Amino acid sequence: MGSRGRRRIDEIGEESRRRILDAAEELFAERGAERTSFVDISERSGISRGSIPWHFTNKDGLVIAVVERAIDRAMAPERHRSPPPLAELLDDYAAWVRSDNSALLFMILTEAMTSTGAVHQRYQEFLAQRRDGLELWVRLQRPENVDPETAARQEHAFAVALNGALIGIHLQALIEPDGFDLDDALRSTATLFGRGLADVWETPPAPR
Template sequence: MATRRTETTQESRRLLVTAAAELFAEKGYRQTSFIDIADRAGISRGSIPWHFGNKLGLLEAVLDDQLQAVLTGFSPSGDALEQVMGYIRLPATRLFITLLAEAVEAGSPIREHYARLHEALRQGARARLPAHALPAGTSPEALTVLLVGTVIGVHAQWRVAPEAIDLDAVEATIRALLPASLDLA
């Protein structure tokens, strides 16, 4: 049975991760301070190093939390493309686009986490592709890179100009372009 102190510690950690995720999505990693996070969470800023060691440790907790949310949110029996397009619409996914610009910079502390995220997304997509149904001259690896890249690009465009991007039409177009043999449902 969990003690009250353990429950309080877990709640503090959850509040800090939630506040950091929101602020990193709004302002980016570099522009967010411990003070910003502590104020948003309503918790002492000294709690951040106690729970996470440093700001990078907090970022890792945020990205791991978001990655788990992505991976557990997909049903292996559901329509994969529909699930991905639905995930794009969630407010929490803004975090991935905001931090992507920082992730591509050499030496970025986010880079490794994005590499893991993209690999997890490619593995998830690859697991759903029937190998016998691939078009001639394609590989599962290359196709999953293309699919994940498409989704990331669509997501970025929609976050920048949601009024200009019809996600339902994009989903229908992706379905029309994929061979019928690649039933992602």
């Protein structure tokens, strides 16, 4: 098969994957993952039921892929300068929190917390990916005169704390959308963590 034929097959595969993800995201938001079957997704997407596990292995894999794509779409790094100001990142995060499908982030949390199976493992990987992205954002701003090994632990701790703050604000916004101003909360987060950024490299890590 020539290169043109291979490219066409790849394009068809990517289009099928996108249509499956679009349908799954809509259905998960409408009725939840547990009440959505591969048959439902096939009917909504127009893609054969057998193609879904070929792309995503099982429903766990599909759920995680839907969540990851939703976040990546909202906070796409190529839309920003490198590294972008924290406030700019959180503006994108606010837009995603307000979207119809942002509850997908928490949809599988209960199962992940009460199981030791595939969902638990994939959710761990998902959280680790989000922390890694924040940690990279911090590392890109590291001063040249800082020892990388010493800084790494502090940068990781900073990313964990920031990720936790965002998850907490997001959850409150979903449960009590009129209880506080989301933009004010995220602006305060950007200010507090922005002020603390310099301390990441000035404060020695605690002994283990």
